[in-house]
Amino acid sequence: MAKDREFYWRRLHSLLGVIPVGIFLIQHLIVNHYATRGPESFNNAAHVMEGLPFRIFLEIFIIFLPLYFHALYGVYIAFTSRNNPRQFGTFRNWMFILQRATGVFTLIFVTWHIWETRIQAALGATVDFNMMEAILADPFMLAFYIAGVVSTTFHFANGLWSFLVTWGITISPRSQRISTYATLGIFVVLSIIGIRAILAFV
Amino acid sequence: MTASSTMTEEKTIRFEIYRQDDLDSTPYFEEFEIPYRANMNVISALMEIRRNPFNKKGEKTTPVAWDMGCLEEVCGACSMVINGTPRQSCTALVDQLEQPIRLEPMKTFPVVRDLMVDRSRMFDSLKKVKAWIPIDGTYDLGPGPRMPEKRRQWAYELSKCMTCGVCLEACPNVNSKSNFIGPAPLSQVRLFNAHPTGAMNKNERLNALMGDGGLGDCGNSQNCVQACPKGIPLTTSIAALNRDTNLQMFRNFFGSDSEV
Structure with missing residues (x-):
């Protein structure tokens, strides 16, 4: 990489994590939530998403490229830190460590999830309620999916907190404390939405 | 006895x-x-x-x-x-x-x-981010602009930094795998940019902060502010500098007719 470009890569990394990847995450979890209204509802919603015009471009530029840039650059960031929770057991230091741990786990989960659904769809499989029902019938996969969704929502919510710091929006300790509570709320709400959708397939 | x-x-x-x-x-x-x-x-x-x-x-x-x-x-x-x-x-x-x-x-x-x-890297970082106020010239420029008393009191807290290195030791992102300069020199940029004469060169310091190993490498673990023996609000400085460097980034990228 060119010299003195790190700052811009880091800013791009922070931005893409929220726009578009974070927005897509929220949208995805909300569409999944149709599953709680029964198979028909979910299949209809999935059908609408599948039938969006210019779908492949939307997928490439709004999902895959930003997601994998964020993920791979994030792995680089995660492995250039030296965690020290024993010396500094503070809340923020734990969040710092968890952000990196959930980032790596989310990358594994999302990659597996894309392989199991989107890539299989490209190979001719039908993505519908039955597909998810079959995947989640395995208790190991059910646990993996729940862990994956919670890891993703945590990474997003806590990432939103540091996004606000990185972009200079929350400066004072007070505003950063309030945004901690706000993002904690986002984590809880998105986790409930995500887990309810998963359990609807069981 | x-x-x-x-x-x-x-x-x-x-x-x-x-x-x-x-x-x-x-x-x-x-x-x-x-x-x-x-x-x-x-x-x-x-x-x-x-x-x-x-x-x-x-x-x-x-x-x-x-x-x-x-x-x-x-x-x-x-x-x-x-x-x-x-x-x-x-x-x-x-x-x-x-x-x-x-x-x-x-x-x-x-x-x-x-x-x-050997703490030399901290002093090198202070040079890198131009943590001083240039006043030398060929003739006496007279007194600089006045500093509001309230701001002076606030800036005094930032000036307590003694380059001791405790914040670098506490920071998980300052290590042999990264070239992050650490919290102390970042906060010094905020100090010198807050000074009325120092502010005349604030773009130079902000641009230096946007170099490799600069502000971008902060990961918000906030250990520095916990560790600082002088109670310097390091994480507040970092967030404030994030705002300043973002504005500077837009000025640089989209162009602006005023440098400072």
Whole structure:
């Protein structure tokens, strides 16, 4: 990489994590939530998403490229830190460590999830309620999916907190404390939405 | 005086001290036990070991090397890791520490010998981010703009930084795998940019902060603000500089007709 470009890569990394990847995450979890209204509802919603015009471009530029840039650059960031929770057991230091741990786990989960659904769809499989029902019938996969969704929502919510710091929006300790509570709320709400959708397939 | 009060059992202080003979040699721990005196700090204990360099086993050893200066927590030279926490050894009072007291150098920096480290990288970073106010010229420019008293009081807090290195030792992103300059020099940019004369060159400092190893490498673990012995609001400085550098980034990228 060119010299003195790190700052811009880091800013791009922070931005893409929220726009578009974070927005897509929220949208995805909300569409999944149709599953709680029964198979028909979910299949209809999935059908609408599948039938969006210019779908492949939307997928490439709004999902895959930003997601994998964020993920791979994030792995680089995660492995250039030296965690020290024993010396500094503070809340923020734990969040710092968890952000990196959930980032790596989310990358594994999302990659597996894309392989199991989107890539299989490209190979001719039908993505519908039955597909998810079959995947989640395995208790190991059910646990993996729940862990994956919670890891993703945590990474997003806590990432939103540091996004606000990185972009200079929350400066004072007070505003950063309030945004901690706000993002904690986002984590809880998105986790409930995500887990309810998963359990609807069981 | 009764016999019982003079014959009290002799109290001692136990130490486990990191020893390293030079930059490249293998480190090891050596134990020491010295007689107790009231109101000792870690430095007076190290002076006692220097006066009588015998380890706990009674073997003669080399005196422990450490760095010190002011002895009143304003110079930053005597920083070391005491029972796992980076801090100044002059204000580390023996009576308040759990024994054995474990002394280690701040290994984020190159270890010169024993507890002595080379903090030059911090001074290099201050040069990199132009942490000064240029006033030299060919003629007397007269007094600069006045600084509001409230801002002066606030800036005084930032000026308490003594380049001690504790925040770099505490930061998970300052290590051999990264070239992050650490929190201290970042906050100094905020100090000099807040000065009415310093503000005349604030774009130069912000652009320096946007270089490799600069502000972008902060990961918001916020250990620095916990560790800072001077209570400098380092994370507030970092967030404020995030705002400033973002604006500077837009100015640079989209162009602007005013530089500062």
